[in-house]
Amino acid sequence: MTGGIGLLNIRQSGENVYIKGSKLHYVLILIFYLGGMFGMAWAVIEGLSFSSVFSITWLVGGVVLLPVIVC
Numbered sequence: 001m002t003g004g005i006g007l008l009n010i011r012q013s014g015e016n017v018y019i020k021g022s023k024l025h026y027v028l029i030l031i032f033y034l035g036g037m038f039g040m041a042w043a044v045i046e047g048l049s050f051s052s053v054f055s056i057t058w059l060v061g062g063v064v065l066l067p068v069i070v071c
Helices: 023-049 057-068
Strands: 008-013 016-021
Touching: 016 023, 023 057
Parallel strands: none
Antiparallel strands: 008 016
16 A cells, blocks of 8 residues: 555556555545535525525526536
8 A cells, every 4th residue: 555544455466456445435435425416406405495695596506516416
């Protein structure tokens, strides 16, 4: 292992290098994506309520960024 906090599992076999993320890495990515999807869904819902002058901003931001996070 060269640097980092051990998020990668690196093996070398001859000329091939195999890199696999650790379970901690996968959990952090899952939390990031779920939080992003929740946040953008919340932004869309807040935008649809039209309770603020920023409702259009919330709606546009949620609609634009939700597909980016989901894909």
